[in-house]
Amino acid sequence: MALLKVEVLQTVARVTLARPEVRNAFDERLIAELDAAFVGLSAREDVRCIVLAAEGPAFCAGADLNWMRRMADYSREENVADAGALARMLRTIASCPQPVVARVQGDVYAGGMGLVAACDIAVAIDSAGFCLSETRIGLVPATISPYVIRAIGRRAAQRYFLTAERFSAGEALRVGLVHQLVDSVEALDGCVDGIVKAVCQGSPAAVRAAKLLIDSVDGAVLDDALVALTVEGIADIRASAEGVEGVRAFLGKRAPGWVLG
Numbered sequence: 001m002a003l004l005k006v007e008v009l010q011t012v013a014r015v016t017l018a019r020p021e022v023r024n025a026f027d028e029r030l031i032a033e034l035d036a037a038f039v040g041l042s043a044r045e046d047v048r049c050i051v052l053a054a055e056g057p058a059f060c061a062g063a064d065l066n067w068m069r070r071m072a073d074y075s076r077e078e079n080v081a082d083a084g085a086l087a088r089m090l091r092t093i094a095s096c097p098q099p100v101v102a103r104v105q106g107d108v109y110a111g112g113m114g115l116v117a118a119c120d121i122a123v124a125i126d127s128a129g130f131c132l133s134e135t136r137i138g139l140v141p142a143t144i145s146p147y148v149i150r151a152i153g154r155r156a157a158q159r160y161f162l163t164a165e166r167f168s169a170g171e172a173l174r175v176g177l178v179h180q181l182v183d184s185v186e187a188l189d190g191c192v193d194g195i196v197k198a199v200c201q202g203s204p205a206a207v208r209a210a211k212l213l214i215d216s217v218d219g220a221v222l223d224d225a226l227v228a229l230t231v232e233g234i235a236d237i238r239a240s241a242e243g244v245e246g247v248r249a250f251l252g253k254r255a256p257g258w259v260l261g
Contacts, residue, residue, distance in 0.1 A: 003030045006037050010260065011048040012196055013041050013098075020056025025064035026111050028085065035089040042096045048207070049199045050096065051192060052119055053103040060112025062133065086111065087143045094118040094147060097208045099199050103192045104178065105185060109133055113177070114144025117151040120211065122178040123191045124169050130177065131166040150218075151177050203242040203258055209233065 005016040015037050017024040024030075041047050054060060063071075074082060093100060093115070102116045104124035109131045116122050132148070134141045141148065141161060149157045156175040160167065172178045182188045199207060213233060220226050237243045242258065249256035 002033065004033045004037055006041075008041075008044075008047060011046060011200055013044075013047045013050045015041070015050060015052050017052075017054040017060060020054075020058075022064055023058035023061035023107070024054045024056065024112070025061045025067075026086070027064040027067040028082070030064075031085050031089050035085070035092050038089075038092045038096050041098070042092070045204075047098055048204050049196045050098050050100045051103055051196065052093070052100055052115065054105060056106070058106040058112075059102075059104045059108045059128065060115055061107065062110025062112055083143050086114075090114050090118045090144065090147060097211065099207060099211060101192055101195055101199075102178075103188060104128055105188060107131075110141065111144055113141070114147050116177060117144065117147035121195055123180045123182065123188060123195065124172060124178045125185065125188050126169045126181045126183050128169045128172075129166050130169070130172045131164065132160045133164045133166075135162065136164045148177075151175075201259060203246050203256065205240055205242045206237055206246070209237055 003017070003019050005014075005018050007014045007016075015034070017030070019025065019030065038050075041050055071079065071082060099121065100119040102119035102122040102124075104116060104122055105128070106125070107129045108116055108124075110133050113130065113132055132141050145157075145161075152160070152175040159165070169178065169181050173181050180191060182191050202210075213230075216229060216233075217226065238247075242256075245258075246256050
Protein backbone atom coordinates (compact mmCIF):
# COMPACT_ATOMS: atom_id res chain seq x y z
CA MET A 1 0.00 0.00 0.00
CA ALA A 2 1.37 3.39 -1.02
CA LEU A 3 2.17 5.81 1.78
CA LEU A 4 1.64 8.80 -0.51
CA LYS A 5 -1.11 10.01 -2.78
CA VAL A 6 0.03 11.85 -5.90
CA GLU A 7 -2.51 13.59 -8.11
CA VAL A 8 -2.10 15.99 -11.02
CA LEU A 9 -5.03 18.16 -12.07
CA GLN A 10 -4.30 20.39 -15.06
CA THR A 11 -1.10 22.22 -14.06
CA VAL A 12 -1.09 21.53 -10.31
CA ALA A 13 0.24 18.44 -8.53
CA ARG A 14 -0.79 17.44 -5.03
CA VAL A 15 1.41 15.15 -2.95
CA THR A 16 -0.34 13.94 0.22
CA LEU A 17 1.23 12.10 3.14
CA ALA A 18 -1.15 9.20 3.79
CA ARG A 19 -0.10 7.64 7.12
CA PRO A 20 -2.57 9.32 9.47
CA GLU A 21 -2.54 6.35 11.85
CA VAL A 22 1.09 7.20 12.77
CA ARG A 23 0.72 10.96 12.37
CA ASN A 24 2.45 10.79 8.96
CA ALA A 25 5.76 9.89 10.56
CA PHE A 26 8.76 9.06 8.38
CA ASP A 27 10.12 5.62 7.72
CA GLU A 28 12.35 4.35 4.92
CA ARG A 29 9.41 3.72 2.59
CA LEU A 30 7.80 7.13 3.02
CA ILE A 31 11.14 8.86 2.49
CA ALA A 32 11.75 6.85 -0.69
CA GLU A 33 8.23 7.50 -2.00
CA LEU A 34 8.52 11.24 -1.35
CA ASP A 35 11.87 11.39 -3.12
CA ALA A 36 10.55 9.44 -6.12
CA ALA A 37 7.38 11.54 -6.32
CA PHE A 38 9.27 14.83 -6.41
CA VAL A 39 11.89 13.52 -8.84
CA GLY A 40 9.08 12.53 -11.19
CA LEU A 41 7.15 15.79 -10.82
CA SER A 42 10.31 17.86 -11.25
CA ALA A 43 10.73 16.45 -14.75
CA ARG A 44 7.19 17.35 -15.86
CA GLU A 45 6.88 20.52 -17.91
CA ASP A 46 3.09 20.48 -17.54
CA VAL A 47 3.26 20.79 -13.73
CA ARG A 48 3.59 24.42 -12.65
CA CYS A 49 3.04 24.16 -8.89
CA ILE A 50 3.08 21.38 -6.26
CA VAL A 51 1.10 21.26 -3.02
CA LEU A 52 2.49 19.13 -0.19
CA ALA A 53 -0.35 18.10 2.14
CA ALA A 54 -1.15 15.44 4.75
CA GLU A 55 -4.10 13.40 5.98
CA GLY A 56 -5.29 13.24 9.57
CA PRO A 57 -4.75 15.50 12.59
CA ALA A 58 -0.96 15.90 12.20
CA PHE A 59 1.10 17.11 9.27
CA CYS A 60 4.21 15.10 10.19
CA ALA A 61 5.40 13.83 13.57
CA GLY A 62 9.02 13.18 12.55
CA ALA A 63 10.44 9.68 12.76
CA ASP A 64 8.26 6.59 12.97
CA LEU A 65 8.77 4.69 16.23
CA ASN A 66 9.40 1.34 14.51
CA TRP A 67 11.98 3.01 12.26
CA MET A 68 13.65 4.48 15.36
CA ARG A 69 13.76 1.03 16.97
CA ARG A 70 15.57 -0.34 13.91
CA MET A 71 17.95 2.63 13.89
CA ALA A 72 18.92 1.94 17.50
CA ASP A 73 20.81 -1.15 16.29
CA TYR A 74 22.42 0.45 13.23
CA SER A 75 26.17 0.75 12.82
CA ARG A 76 27.62 4.17 12.02
CA GLU A 77 27.84 3.22 8.34
CA GLU A 78 24.18 2.18 8.33
CA ASN A 79 23.26 5.44 10.05
CA VAL A 80 25.12 7.43 7.38
CA ALA A 81 23.24 5.62 4.61
CA ASP A 82 19.91 6.04 6.41
CA ALA A 83 20.40 9.76 7.07
CA GLY A 84 21.60 10.19 3.50
CA ALA A 85 18.25 9.03 2.16
CA LEU A 86 16.41 11.65 4.22
CA ALA A 87 18.89 14.32 3.18
CA ARG A 88 18.41 13.46 -0.51
CA MET A 89 14.65 13.61 -0.18
CA LEU A 90 14.71 17.05 1.44
CA ARG A 91 17.12 18.33 -1.17
CA THR A 92 14.92 16.95 -3.94
CA ILE A 93 11.97 18.92 -2.59
CA ALA A 94 13.98 22.10 -2.02
CA SER A 95 15.58 21.99 -5.48
CA CYS A 96 12.35 21.12 -7.30
CA PRO A 97 12.07 23.60 -10.21
CA GLN A 98 8.39 24.23 -9.53
CA PRO A 99 7.23 26.15 -6.45
CA VAL A 100 6.18 23.83 -3.62
CA VAL A 101 3.45 24.97 -1.21
CA ALA A 102 3.09 23.27 2.19
CA ARG A 103 -0.51 22.91 3.40
CA VAL A 104 0.03 22.46 7.15
CA GLN A 105 -3.23 21.25 8.72
CA GLY A 106 -1.78 19.99 12.02
CA ASP A 107 1.25 19.48 14.24
CA VAL A 108 4.79 19.44 12.86
CA TYR A 109 7.60 17.79 14.80
CA ALA A 110 11.30 17.06 14.23
CA GLY A 111 11.87 15.87 10.65
CA GLY A 112 8.48 17.26 9.68
CA MET A 113 9.95 20.71 10.32
CA GLY A 114 12.43 19.97 7.57
CA LEU A 115 9.62 19.10 5.19
CA VAL A 116 7.88 22.43 5.79
CA ALA A 117 11.12 24.39 5.61
CA ALA A 118 12.13 22.72 2.34
CA CYS A 119 8.97 24.04 0.68
CA ASP A 120 8.96 27.51 -0.90
CA ILE A 121 5.72 28.67 0.71
CA ALA A 122 3.92 27.40 3.81
CA VAL A 123 0.41 28.06 5.10
CA ALA A 124 -0.73 26.63 8.44
CA ILE A 125 -3.86 26.31 10.52
CA ASP A 126 -3.51 28.39 13.68
CA SER A 127 -4.05 25.40 16.00
CA ALA A 128 -0.92 23.59 14.74
CA GLY A 129 2.03 23.12 17.08
CA PHE A 130 5.68 23.00 16.08
CA CYS A 131 8.71 21.44 17.74
CA LEU A 132 12.35 20.63 17.04
CA SER A 133 12.31 17.85 19.60
CA GLU A 134 15.54 16.01 18.78
CA THR A 135 17.67 16.96 21.81
CA ARG A 136 15.02 15.52 24.15
CA ILE A 137 15.97 12.04 22.91
CA GLY A 138 19.71 12.64 22.60
CA LEU A 139 19.79 13.59 18.92
CA VAL A 140 20.26 16.77 16.88
CA PRO A 141 18.25 18.12 13.90
CA ALA A 142 21.28 17.79 11.66
CA THR A 143 19.79 16.65 8.35
CA ILE A 144 17.00 19.21 8.39
CA SER A 145 19.17 22.06 9.68
CA PRO A 146 20.10 23.66 6.31
CA TYR A 147 16.42 24.16 5.52
CA VAL A 148 15.16 25.08 8.97
CA ILE A 149 17.95 27.60 9.69
CA ARG A 150 17.43 29.14 6.25
CA ALA A 151 13.73 29.49 7.07
CA ILE A 152 13.81 30.73 10.67
CA GLY A 153 17.28 32.26 10.96
CA ARG A 154 20.17 31.58 13.31
CA ARG A 155 18.73 33.37 16.32
CA ALA A 156 15.45 31.44 16.42
CA ALA A 157 17.35 28.23 15.73
CA GLN A 158 19.56 28.90 18.75
CA ARG A 159 16.49 28.82 20.95
CA TYR A 160 14.45 26.01 19.45
CA PHE A 161 17.28 23.64 18.49
CA LEU A 162 18.67 23.87 22.02
CA THR A 163 15.49 23.89 24.13
CA ALA A 164 13.29 21.55 22.06
CA GLU A 165 10.32 23.65 23.21
CA ARG A 166 6.99 23.25 21.48
CA PHE A 167 5.92 26.55 19.93
CA SER A 168 2.71 27.88 18.49
CA ALA A 169 1.65 28.57 14.94
CA GLY A 170 1.83 32.26 15.79
CA GLU A 171 5.50 31.84 16.69
CA ALA A 172 6.10 29.82 13.52
CA LEU A 173 4.70 32.80 11.60
CA ARG A 174 6.82 35.29 13.55
CA VAL A 175 10.10 33.45 12.93
CA GLY A 176 9.33 32.85 9.26
CA LEU A 177 8.70 29.12 9.08
CA VAL A 178 5.20 29.74 7.70
CA HIS A 179 3.94 32.65 5.64
CA GLN A 180 0.29 32.79 6.68
CA LEU A 181 -2.08 31.40 9.31
CA VAL A 182 -5.78 30.58 8.93
CA ASP A 183 -8.42 29.54 11.44
CA SER A 184 -10.09 26.57 9.71
CA VAL A 185 -9.45 23.78 7.23
CA GLU A 186 -11.80 25.48 4.78
CA ALA A 187 -9.80 28.70 5.03
CA LEU A 188 -6.58 26.68 4.66
CA ASP A 189 -7.77 25.20 1.38
CA GLY A 190 -8.92 28.60 0.15
CA CYS A 191 -5.58 30.21 1.01
CA VAL A 192 -3.56 27.43 -0.63
CA ASP A 193 -5.75 27.59 -3.73
CA GLY A 194 -5.20 31.35 -3.93
CA ILE A 195 -1.43 30.96 -3.73
CA VAL A 196 -1.44 28.22 -6.36
CA LYS A 197 -3.57 30.37 -8.65
CA ALA A 198 -1.17 33.30 -8.19
CA VAL A 199 1.81 31.10 -9.05
CA CYS A 200 0.07 29.80 -12.16
CA GLN A 201 -0.66 33.33 -13.38
CA GLY A 202 3.07 33.80 -13.84
CA SER A 203 5.15 32.67 -16.77
CA PRO A 204 6.22 29.07 -16.06
CA ALA A 205 9.76 29.81 -17.24
CA ALA A 206 9.97 33.04 -15.24
CA VAL A 207 8.65 31.40 -12.06
CA ARG A 208 11.28 28.66 -12.34
CA ALA A 209 13.98 31.25 -13.07
CA ALA A 210 12.86 33.34 -10.08
CA LYS A 211 13.21 30.32 -7.80
CA LEU A 212 16.75 29.70 -9.06
CA LEU A 213 17.52 33.42 -8.68
CA ILE A 214 16.72 33.32 -4.97
CA ASP A 215 19.12 30.40 -4.45
CA SER A 216 21.84 32.18 -6.45
CA VAL A 217 21.55 35.58 -4.77
CA ASP A 218 20.71 34.73 -1.15
CA GLY A 219 23.86 34.96 0.94
CA ALA A 220 26.09 35.66 -2.07
CA VAL A 221 28.82 38.30 -1.96
CA LEU A 222 27.82 41.43 -3.89
CA ASP A 223 30.71 41.33 -6.34
CA ASP A 224 31.20 41.59 -10.10
CA ALA A 225 30.28 37.92 -10.59
CA LEU A 226 26.93 38.34 -8.83
CA VAL A 227 26.14 41.53 -10.77
CA ALA A 228 26.99 39.73 -14.02
CA LEU A 229 24.76 36.80 -13.06
CA THR A 230 21.79 39.13 -12.49
CA VAL A 231 22.44 41.04 -15.72
CA GLU A 232 22.62 37.82 -17.72
CA GLY A 233 19.53 36.50 -15.95
CA ILE A 234 17.31 39.40 -16.99
CA ALA A 235 18.79 39.48 -20.50
CA ASP A 236 18.14 35.76 -20.99
CA ILE A 237 14.53 35.92 -19.78
CA ARG A 238 13.78 39.06 -21.82
CA ALA A 239 14.97 37.29 -24.97
CA SER A 240 13.07 34.07 -24.20
CA ALA A 241 9.80 33.15 -25.91
CA GLU A 242 7.79 33.66 -22.73
CA GLY A 243 9.58 36.93 -21.97
CA VAL A 244 8.69 38.31 -25.40
CA GLU A 245 5.11 37.03 -25.11
CA GLY A 246 4.68 38.49 -21.63
CA VAL A 247 5.85 41.98 -22.61
CA ARG A 248 3.75 41.97 -25.78
CA ALA A 249 0.69 40.83 -23.84
CA PHE A 250 1.24 43.56 -21.23
CA LEU A 251 1.62 46.27 -23.84
CA GLY A 252 -1.34 44.90 -25.80
CA LYS A 253 -3.49 44.77 -22.64
CA ARG A 254 -4.29 41.08 -23.08
CA ALA A 255 -3.64 37.91 -21.10
CA PRO A 256 -0.40 36.10 -22.01
CA GLY A 257 -0.65 32.69 -23.60
CA TRP A 258 0.26 30.72 -20.47
CA VAL A 259 -2.76 31.96 -18.47
CA LEU A 260 -5.44 29.29 -18.43
CA GLY A 261 -9.10 30.10 -18.76
